Amino acid sequence: MIGRVHSKETLTQELLRYVRFSSEDAARIVRFRERATPYFPKIARDFYDRIREHEAAHDVFTGEEQIARLQASMVRWLERLFGGVYDEAYFAQTERIGKVHVVVGLPQRYMVTAMSGIRTSLEQLARAHAPEESADLVDSLARLLDVELTVMLESYQRHLAERIERATDVERQALRLRAARAEHRYEGAVELARVIVVGIDRAGHVVLFNREAERVTGYARDEVLGLSFVEVLAPEDLRSTYAAAFDAASPEDATLPLLTRSKKIRYVTWQLARPEGGVDDDVVLFVIGQDVTEERAARQRQEQQERLAAVGTLAAGLAHEIRNPLNGAQLHISFLERALAKGGASSDAVEAVHVVRDEIRRLARLVTDFLDFARPRPLKLAPTTAQGVTERARQLVQSQAETANVELVLDIPDAEIPFEADAERLGQVLLNLLQNAIEAAGDEAAGGGHVVLRARREPRHVRIEVEDDGPGLPPGNAPVFDAFFSTKPTGTGLGLAIVHRIVTDHGGAVDVESRPGMTRFQVTLPLEH
Amino acid sequence: MLVVEPDRRSGARLAQLLREDGFDVEMVVDGSAALRRLDERPLFDVLVTELYVPHVDGLTVARKAIDTRRGMATILLTGHPQHASAHASLLCPPALVVTKPVDVDALARAIHALLEAPSGP
Numbered sequence: 001m002i003g004r005v006h007s008k009e010t011l012t013q014e015l016l017r018y019v020r021f022s023s024e025d026a027a028r029i030v031r032f033r034e035r036a037t038p039y040f041p042k043i044a045r046d047f048y049d050r051i052r053e054h055e056a057a058h059d060v061f062t063g064e065e066q067i068a069r070l071q072a073s074m075v076r077w078l079e080r081l082f083g084g085v086y087d088e089a090y091f092a093q094t095e096r097i098g099k100v101h102v103v104v105g106l107p108q109r110y111m112v113t114a115m116s117g118i119r120t121s122l123e124q125l126a127r128a129h130a131p132e133e134s135a136d137l138v139d140s141l142a143r144l145l146d147v148e149l150t151v152m153l154e155s156y157q158r159h160l161a162e163r164i165e166r167a168t169d170v171e172r173q174a175l176r177l178r179a180a181r182a183e184h185r186y187e188g189a190v191e192l193a194r195v196i197v198v199g200i201d202r203a204g205h206v207v208l209f210n211r212e213a214e215r216v217t218g219y220a221r222d223e224v225l226g227l228s229f230v231e232v233l234a235p236e237d238l239r240s241t242y243a244a245a246f247d248a249a250s251p252e253d254a255t256l257p258l259l260t261r262s263k264k265i266r267y268v269t270w271q272l273a274r275p276e277g278g279v280d281d282d283v284v285l286f287v288i289g290q291d292v293t294e295e296r297a298a299r300q301r302q303e304q305q306e307r308l309a310a311v312g313t314l315a316a317g318l319a320h321e322i323r324n325p326l327n328g329a330q331l332h333i334s335f336l337e338r339a340l341a342k343g344g345a346s347s348d349a350v351e352a353v354h355v356v357r358d359e360i361r362r363l364a365r366l367v368t369d370f371l372d373f374a375r376p377r378p379l380k381l382a383p384t385t386a387q388g389v390t391e392r393a394r395q396l397v398q399s400q401a402e403t404a405n406v407e408l409v410l411d412i413p414d415a416e417i418p419f420e421a422d423a424e425r426l427g428q429v430l431l432n433l434l435q436n437a438i439e440a441a442g443d444e445a446a447g448g449g450h451v452v453l454r455a456r457r458e459p460r461h462v463r464i465e466v467e468d469d470g471p472g473l474p475p476g477n478a479p480v481f482d483a484f485f486s487t488k489p490t491g492t493g494l495g496l497a498i499v500h501r502i503v504t505d506h507g508g509a510v511d512v513e514s515r516p517g518m519t520r521f522q523v524t525l526p527l528e529h
Numbered sequence: 530m531l532v533v534e535p536d537r538r539s540g541a542r543l544a545q546l547l548r549e550d551g552f553d554v555e556m557v558v559d560g561s562a563a564l565r566r567l568d569e570r571p572l573f574d575v576l577v578t579e580l581y582v583p584h585v586d587g588l589t590v591a592r593k594a595i596d597t598r599r600g601m602a603t604i605l606l607t608g609h610p611q612h613a614s615a616h617a618s619l620l621c622p623p624a625l626v627v628t629k630p631v632d633v634d635a636l637a638r639a640i641h642a643l644l645e646a647p648s649g650p
Contacts, residue, residue, distance in 0.1 A: 316609065320581075323608030323629040328539040330630035335542055338549065364630050375611075 011154070012091040015147045021086070025140035030084035032137055035129045036122075037079065043121045044074040050117055051110065081144065091151050098155025102163060108156055115149045195290050196268065199283035204228050204246065207283055216268070216291045218261030229287065235259045245272060246285055255292060266293045312375040319367045326364055333357045362492070369494035372428070373483060379422040379505055381529055386417035386455035386462050393430035394453060397438060401451065404442030408434075411454040419462045419527040425502045426525075432495040433466040433521050439488070440470025440519060461508075464523045473514040480512060499523075530640070532556045533563045533578035533590055534606070543577075543631065550637045560585025564593055572598050575640055580607040580616070588616050591624055602643035606631060 009017070048067055061067055080093065101111060119142060126137045190197050191211050199208030206229050209221040217224075217233060224232055234242040235257050245251055251272030257265045268289040275283055336353050390412055401408045434451065441449025454465040479485050481500040486493035499521075503510045508525035530552055534540030537558050544556040555573075557563050561584040567573070576594040578587040591603040603624040607613040610628040617624035625643065627636060 316612075320608035324536060324539075327606075327608075327629035327631055328536055328542075331539050331542040331546065331633065334546055334633045338546070360630060364628075368628070 010088060012086075012088065012147065012151060015150055016086065019143040019146055021140070021143045021147065025143065026084045026086060028133065028137055028140045029082055029144065032126065032130050033082040033084075036082060036125055039125055040075045040078040041071070043078065043118065043125075044071040046121065047071075047074060047114065047117060051114065054110070081148070086144070086147075094148055094151045095155035098152040098157075099159045101152070101156055102159040108153065111149065111152055111156065115145055119145050195288055198229060198287040198289075200229055200246065200285045200287060201282065202284050204230060204243075206232075208286075212291075213289075216260070216266055216289075217258065223261075233258055235265065245270070246287070248272075251285070255296075258289070266291055267296045268292065308374055312371075315371050315374045319371050322367050323364065326360055326367075330357070330360050330364075333360065366492045366494070369492045369498065373494050373498050373501060377425070379425065381420045381422055383418060384421050384423045384426075386419065386457070386464060387412055389421070389423055389426050389430060390453050390455055390464065392423075392427055393434055396427070396431055397434045400435065401438050404438050405448045406438045406441045407448060407450050408438075409450060409452045411452055413455065413457065415457070417455060417457045417462050419525060420529050421506060421525060422502075426506070429499045429502050429523060430464065430466070432499050433523075436495060437466050437468035437470070437519070437521075441468040442470075458524075460527055461524045462527060464525070465520055467518065467520040469517055470519060472516040472519050473512070481510070530554055530575035530577060531563065531566060531573045531594070533558075533560070533576070533582055533587060535559060535579060535582050543633065546633045547637065547640075550633070552637070552640070559583040560587070560590050563590045567593050567597050573601065574598075574644060575602045575604070577604045577606060577636075577640075580605050580609065580613045588620075591620055595620060595622075602640070604636075604639070604643075 048071055052061070052067075061070075077097070080090070083090070098111075101108075122141050122145075123138045126141065127134045130137050190208075193210070194212055196213040196216055197208065197210040198206055198213050201207045205226055206224045207226075209219075209224055214220060219232070230239050230242045230246070238256060241256065245254060245256075251274070253269065253271045255267055255269045258268045260266055269292050271288045273286045273288060275286060333353060333356050337350075337357065340350050340353060390410060394408060394410060398408065430453070434453065437451040438449075441451050450469050452465070452467040454467065456463045456465075473480060474487060478487070480487075481496050482493075483497040484493035485496075500510055503523055503525070506525050507529065508523060510524075511522045513520045513522070530547070532540055532544050532547070532554055534543060534556065535558050540556050540558060544554040547554045552575075555566065557566055560582045563578065563582070564585055567590070573594065576591060578590050580587040582590065587605055591605065594601050594603055600622060602622075603620060605613045605617055605624045605626050606629055607626060608629050610626055613624075613626045617626050625639060627639070
């Protein structure tokens with residue numbers, strides 16, 4: 001239908017109007033249809049034979065079957081061309097042909113030349129089979145084919161542009177995806193690695209702070225981003241060491257203490273790496289670190305164990321060598337003691353022999369204590385209770401307390417406090433503490449001192465305390481837990497060192513609080529190991 | 530009782546002191562002499578031996594003593610109490626371990642206690 005109203009006409013209507021294709025043209029073509037139809041297959045065959053002469057055109061074909069299919073569809077196209085109705089639905093199909101050519105990759109130029117070939121074939125057909133109006137018919141067909149070709153080319157161009165656009169879009173998306181993947185991979189690696197990764201910019205400020213860095217330092221990244229690494233994380237006395245390491249042209253690896261949020265020290269083996277091609281405001285130095293605090297402590301413990309084992313072996317051998325001469329001395333002193341007693345010797349002589357006897361005993365005790373201290377013994381952990389260990393300790397010192405006129409008070413809750421410990425060694429801890437306390441309390445009070453043995457359960461620990469009302473430890477921070485430190489004239493200076501050793505072997509802690517009239521030793525042990 | 534002590538002077542003094550306390554004491558200074566004596570009569574009630582003695586160790590001597598007289602009281606004198614305890618517990622009845630230097634009065638009391646206690650099967 002050809003409209004006269006231009007304002008709303010479509011592209012095809014406009015084109016038909018432009019070439020002045022009228023309903024008479026359409027009628028003329030329809031009239032010729034019956035005579036032309038038998039020749040359509042031949043036209044299609046000739047058409048494809050010509051195309052196959054061109055390599056570039058021929059390349060798009062995949063085989064004879066496809067060509068047969070294409071010839072058949074060309075016959076249908078010719079039948080359509082002679083249909084006489086040239087509306088939107090008609091040209092929608094024409095457009096599809098343009099699109100198909102894009103899809104199969106047929107170059108545009110062949111559409112133009114092919115159309116020219118079809119035009120020639122139809123002209124010949126018209127002249128041969130419609131001589132009465134061949135001139136008008138040829139003219140009508142030419143104008144229709146012009147519109148047909150224009151619509152095809154238009155469609156071809158539009159679909160090609162869309163295709164290019166889509167291709168770029170897909171490519172862009174692929175690139176974006178690849179970048180996102182790479183970023184995700186690096187981010188994942190940095191985040192999940194069990195190593196500290198901190199990025200530092202030119203000003204020394206933290207710009208990257210991974211999860212392990214958060215875990216080890218206790219800082220959330222928001223708290224440190226933008227702050228100076230050295231000021232926040234380096235212990236004060238090591239700031240210049242850190243700064244120098246960061247500034248070094250070729251940074252060296254080093255193990256340095258790190259200050260955590262709770263002001264604790266963690267030992268970290270650092271590896272410093274300068275990324276290449278950094279941008280000004282970006283990371284100029286990666287500070288990569290491994291928290292080695294536990295390994296370091298374990299190594300130190302191991303070294304100490306080895307040292308102690310060596311000392312222990314030596315001490316055991318020495319003990320044997322010392323105890324035998326002491327044994328001889330003691331036996332002969334016993335003989336002398338008895339002889340003097342029988343002979344009615346002077347009190348000075350008896351006194352002298354007693355002094356020697358006491359000194360021998362003291363030496364013997366020193367050997368025993370020293371062996372206890374030096375000999376590494378693996379703990380034999382077993383379930384026990386605070387009630388059990390305190391009661392056994394009380395029994396061991398009961399008579400000593402009575403002799404010293406000291407009242408021993410147990411302050412133990414009824415509810416059982418079960419925990420894991422080497423009961424024998426823990427018994428020694430309590431024995432040493434109680435003996436000290438009884439001696440201290442006995443010293444002081446002629447009217448009788450007091451010693452309290454107390455146990456309490458804490459969420460994850462058991463706390464055992466030994467408290468006396470003796471004169472207290474000397475003021476100041478006396479190193480009471482050091483070996484060979486003693487405040488007693490006859491002490492070996494090893495009792496509390498042994499206490500300390502056994503408690504720390506249990507993963508516990510021992511503390512002391514003292515003032516005149518009150519000394520309290522507090523042993524804290526984990527409930528479970 | 531039989532005392533086995535490689536240090537001759539200490540051993541002799543120990544024997545003398547124990548005799549003063551009323552015990553009938555013989556003394557030898559090495560393991561092979563101890564084994565020979567244990568084969569003879571009269572039999573002993575108590576063996577007091579150092580753990581480390583020449584030729585044959587004190588533990589072997591203690592085993593032999595228990596063989597000659599079932600349930601005999603044995604006492605190991607030693608400068609190595611931990612080491613000795615492990616061995617002492619293997620004997621039946623277990624040996625009493627006494628760490629040197631020896632307090633004679635305490636040793637005499639321990640021997641009396643062992644002799645008064647009902648002996649093992």
